[in-house]
Amino acid sequence: MQLPKRIDTVVIGGGQAGIAMSEHLTASGTAHIVLEKSRIAEAWRSRRWDSLVANGPCWHDRFPQLNFPQAPDDFVHHDQVADYFEAYAKHIHAPIFTNTEVLNVSKIPAQPNYLIETTQGTVIAERLVIATGPFQKAVIPSIAPKTSTLYQIHSDQYKNTQQLPQGAVLVVGAGSSGVQIADELNRAGKKVFLSVGQHERPPRRYRGRDNVWWLGVLGGWDVEKPNQGPLKGFAVSGAHGGQSVDFKKLVQQGITLVGMTKTFTQSHVTFQEDLAKNIHEGERCYLKLLDEADVFIKNNGLSLPEDPEARVMLEDPTCITQPILSLDLAQENIQSVIWASGFSYDYSWLNLDVLDEQSQPKHRYGVTDLAGVYFLGLPYLTGRGSSFIWGVWHDAKRIADHMSIQKTYLQYLPLKQHASTVE
Structure with a gap:
């Protein structure tokens, strides 16, 4: 042809x-x-x-x-x-x-x-x-170290845990890609630090309906971009049959959370003091959606099962109440950085x-x-x-x-x- x-x-x-x-x-x-x-x-x-x-x-x-x-x-x-x-x-x-x-x-x-x-x-x-x-075009921000022995890739290049060297991993970015990659690496036995910025974290399911259904009936799909700046991370996953992303549960499973990545030196990486704010804002948006869903069910006379467990918020772990602002790369044996930092x-x-x-x-x-x-x-x-x-x-x-x-x-x-x- x-x-x-x-x-x-x-x-x-x-x-x-x-x-x-x-x-x-x-x-x-x-x-x-x-x-x-x-x-x-x-x-x-x-x-x-x-x-x-x-x-x-x-x-x-x-x-x-x-x-x-x-x-x-x-x-x-x-x-x-x-x-x-x-x-x-x-x-x-x-x-x-x-x-x-x-x-x-x-x-x-x-x-x-x-x-x-x-x-x-x-x-x-x-x-x-x-x-x-x-x-x-995969974007790696300018703060990435230029002359480092660290193994660095964008999430676009990540394939599986075997491609990374031995040692701990820092995953930068907590949207869908960053969260899922961090979870996979943690399940494979690696020590994982996850750098969390502003994000939305909807429930995977609520009262017997998937998140996509709730976005449909509540008008969420029609929402326009709120501003001209970068988009918030959207922490949702279909992995393992589809589960809600809960950053505090990830901590219970062994992942260490840190705030937005700030700077790299030859020996250290530093983070913003914004982790608690980012986590709690994500939880507020999550609970707001549940409230809107409950109102929709009541107003439309729907018979959907109660889901009280969806509203249970875990206590803040130590990495949130006492945030890590700097890590010694050698001391923590951080050998890899995965940049889940978006595209242009x-x-x-x-x-x-x-x-x-x-x-x-x-x-x-x-x-x-x-x-x-x-x-x-x-x-x-x-x-x-x-x-x-x-x-x-x-x-x-x-x-x-x-x-x-x-x-x-x-x-x-x-x-x-x-x-x-x-x-």
């Missing part, structure tokens, strides 16, 4: 966002192709640690036309998620060109068209959907005026100021749900609808001009 020379719409990225976009473009009758630099859903295969499962049950984290073969409440292994997207792409006959990397995208002067240069040739398109997702975008190939001064996408709900150019698959594109499998499907539908509306405008002819055209 060869690349077409011209086509209505090019979608860049063959992951969940690109596949969702393809489905809606096909439904609207829009000629399009999807360009993927590697395999379909490659990130789900090669950029996940070995034991990772999806953070939501598969009855929810899916596209509408196809169920997972697993039981509805299962948290599916990442390889099976990739298999699902390959099957879905085949199911909708998505025109995906794999192993086709986009090298450059530019506007054609004085034309409503864009030139997409790839490793397999060039394509001219009227519309462009950038669906490369949020996990493009890489749009070095995108030569269009759709990025701000920090090279962040400029858009409103995925729509840019440049006619025919859209972003899809970004966190909080339209709300919290945009980061999840089901959410990106609905975001793609909104963009396809926007395209159709814009085409209607472009096809409009005033009555006199229409009459002269007919004559």
